Amino acid sequence: MQIVHLNHECRTREYLLSSSNLKPGRPLILFLHGMGCTTDWAVDETRLLPFAHEKDFVLVAPQALRPKQDVPARFLTNAPRWNDSGRTDPPNADDVGFLDAVLTDALARSGADPNRVFVVGFSNGAAMTFRFVAERAERIAAMAPVAGHCQVEKPGPSRPVPTLYVIGARDPLIPLRGGEIELPWGNRLVRRPPVIQTLERWASGIQCSAVSLIDRDDRELRVEHFPGPVLYRCVTVHDLGHHWPGGKGQLNPRIGGAVSNTINANELLWNFFLEVTHSS
Numbered sequence: 001m002q003i004v005h006l007n008h009e010c011r012t013r014e015y016l017l018s019s020s021n022l023k024p025g026r027p028l029i030l031f032l033h034g035m036g037c038t039t040d041w042a043v044d045e046t047r048l049l050p051f052a053h054e055k056d057f058v059l060v061a062p063q064a065l066r067p068k069q070d071v072p073a074r075f076l077t078n079a080p081r082w083n084d085s086g087r088t089d090p091p092n093a094d095d096v097g098f099l100d101a102v103l104t105d106a107l108a109r110s111g112a113d114p115n116r117v118f119v120v121g122f123s124n125g126a127a128m129t130f131r132f133v134a135e136r137a138e139r140i141a142a143m144a145p146v147a148g149h150c151q152v153e154k155p156g157p158s159r160p161v162p163t164l165y166v167i168g169a170r171d172p173l174i175p176l177r178g179g180e181i182e183l184p185w186g187n188r189l190v191r192r193p194p195v196i197q198t199l200e201r202w203a204s205g206i207q208c209s210a211v212s213l214i215d216r217d218d219r220e221l222r223v224e225h226f227p228g229p230v231l232y233r234c235v236t237v238h239d240l241g242h243h244w245p246g247g248k249g250q251l252n253p254r255i256g257g258a259v260s261n262t263i264n265a266n267e268l269l270w271n272f273f274l275e276v277t278h279s280s
Contacts, residue, residue, distance in 0.1 A: 015062035024111030028058040032125030036079035084127035085151035155205035160230040168240025
């Protein structure tokens with residue numbers, strides 16, 4: 001991958017761009033890492049780079065800002081994070097504008113198909129995925145947030161966007177039923193809402209039913225969909241904690257809980273994007 005530098009809000013920011021194949025017209029996946037991560041670590045953890053080469057799509061992985069820009073990123077003490085809510089949380093960045101600029105630049109550099117742009121994110125990156133699509137739906141063909149909440153109170157994207165949501169039933173940081181958790185950043189106690197609140201809020205935003213229909217429910221997976229004008233599917237992995245499904249599982253298990261290879265998220269997301277593309 002190559003590092004690309006962009007000037008945004010009088011700051012020099014960067015993203016990673018897969019560059020082994022310059023054939024025009026390929027799909028593009030915008031990948032947003034979780035809180036505390038660097039793009040290098042997250043791309044390695046998810047195994048997305050070799051997968052991009054295998055499936056022949058352009059991978060774009062932007063870097064979130066860290067609170068102290070003059071100090072290297074550290075998972076616990078100087079954690080990069082996305083401004084996923086629009087509130088004035090540190091570092092108070094215009095991340096929607098930055099991602100917009102990243103997409104424009106990456107499409108121009110790679111010659112990728114602007115009608116096949118997909119966005120995926122993990123944890124805080126999943127929350128940022130919700131926010132970005134809520135504000136820039138016209139640029140995105142489909143989305144796939146993994147293990148994160150929608151922090152936008154009343155999302156109203158300009159058009160319904162096909163959505164695949166993935167969550168682990170044993171996730172200690174995004175518990176299915178909600179409740180009080182201890183964050184690794186400052187050991188703070190916070191209360192998380194049930195995941196169903198995010199699913200229902202997003203269903204309303206993309207004009208789908210808030211009541212799901214079950215497609216599969218066994219010892220491994222629960223798969224459900226929310227009927228509506230676009231495909232909206234939720235996959236719950238019963239033995240998964242706060243990790244990328246099928247990834248390397250490098251996050252400390254004291255923080256992330258159980259690692260699972262029940263599904264491979266890369267294959268799951270890619271097949272969903274193909275399904276959406278072929279049905280449109």
